[in-house]
Amino acid sequence: MSDTVRENGVIVAIDGPSGAGKSSLTKLLARRLGYIHIDTGAMFRAVALMAKRAGIAADDDAGLAGLCRTLEISFVRDGEACRVLANGEDVSREIRTEEIGLLTSAVSARKPVRAALLTMQRAMGAKGGVILEGRDIGTVVFPDAEVKFFLSASAEERGRRRYLELAARGDSATLEETIAKVIQRDRQDEGREHAPLKQAADALPIDSTSLSIDEVLAVMESAVRERIAKGEKG
Numbered sequence: 001m002s003d004t005v006r007e008n009g010v011i012v013a014i015d016g017p018s019g020a021g022k023s024s025l026t027k028l029l030a031r032r033l034g035y036i037h038i039d040t041g042a043m044f045r046a047v048a049l050m051a052k053r054a055g056i057a058a059d060d061d062a063g064l065a066g067l068c069r070t071l072e073i074s075f076v077r078d079g080e081a082c083r084v085l086a087n088g089e090d091v092s093r094e095i096r097t098e099e100i101g102l103l104t105s106a107v108s109a110r111k112p113v114r115a116a117l118l119t120m121q122r123a124m125g126a127k128g129g130v131i132l133e134g135r136d137i138g139t140v141v142f143p144d145a146e147v148k149f150f151l152s153a154s155a156e157e158r159g160r161r162r163y164l165e166l167a168a169r170g171d172s173a174t175l176e177e178t179i180a181k182v183i184q185r186d187r188q189d190e191g192r193e194h195a196p197l198k199q200a201a202d203a204l205p206i207d208s209t210s211l212s213i214d215e216v217l218a219v220m221e222s223a224v225r226e227r228i229a230k231g232e233k234g
């Protein structure tokens with residue numbers, strides 16, 4: 001990991017598979033540190049949603065490249081929540097369906113999509129004071145991030161967590177179906193050619209299968225504060 005500290009603070013990279021707790025932990029950690037939270041999965045989801053609406057197939061590289069050239073993605077704070085805007089439209093809810101999740105996994109494997117979002121993500125995070133969560137933050141987007149975590153949990157536990165979330169929303173998916181979708185998404189994200197999901201060599205691995213959110217948060221916060229203190233001394 002790099003020894004530099006940037007204009008607004010360090011860059012924290014949180015990668016890991018679907019349902020590992022990245023979004024929940026990034027939100028909490030960002031609040032504790034007063035850092036900006038960048039949900040890169042939401043950016044890929046916005047591309048997938050807009051492609052679906054425009055009738056662009058998940059493997060149509062030319063169509064996806066054209067879409068990305070004109071698509072503006074931004075985040076706006078709304079009290080405790082963070083809204084995702086695509087060309088100024090609030091798509092925060094629409095991008096969160098299971099259907100868009102699976103489509104995103106396919107669309108995010110395409111080179112033009114990755115190239116377009118890589119540029120946007122680097123521009124958003126370059127000054128530091130940010131936590132980016134995704135699949136390739138520590139390996140591709142910011143390989144020089146000051147702190148990197150790889151957050152995981154067993155597929156069964158991740159499926160169980162997602163199932164509870166969906167059930168609370170009134171979704172009728174079964175536990176078995178939800179676990180199967182988690183495994184399918186893992187396979188797609190780990191097996192793709194461009195920027196596959198993998199742990200950076202210098203990332204701190206955290207297996208949250210039997211840890212509470214608060215326990216994971218404590219480990220992360222202490223690692224980041226230690227790195228910030230080291231930077232301030234040096």
Ligand SMILES: Nc1ncnc2c1ncn2[C@@H]1O[C@H](COP(=O)(O)OP(=O)(O)OP(=O)(O)O)[C@@H](O)[C@H]1O
Binds near residue numbers: 208
């Ligand atoms: N350590 C934990 N113990 C219990 N539940 C957890 C834990 N971490 C996360 N969860 C729950 O698991 C669900 C998935 O978490 P979250 O959305 O943060 O994962 P994610 O890694 O961002 O997933 P995705 O990549 O699919 O967006 C949420 O309902 C969250 O509250």
Ligand SMILES: Nc1ccn([C@H]2C[C@H](O)[C@@H](COP(=O)(O)O)O2)c(=O)n1
Binds near residue numbers: 045108109133134
């Ligand atoms: N840096 C990233 C972030 C996300 N993706 C892809 C892979 C996921 O299947 C999909 C949705 O992500 P989620 O919102 O569930 O975290 O987006 C990626 O390839 N790279």
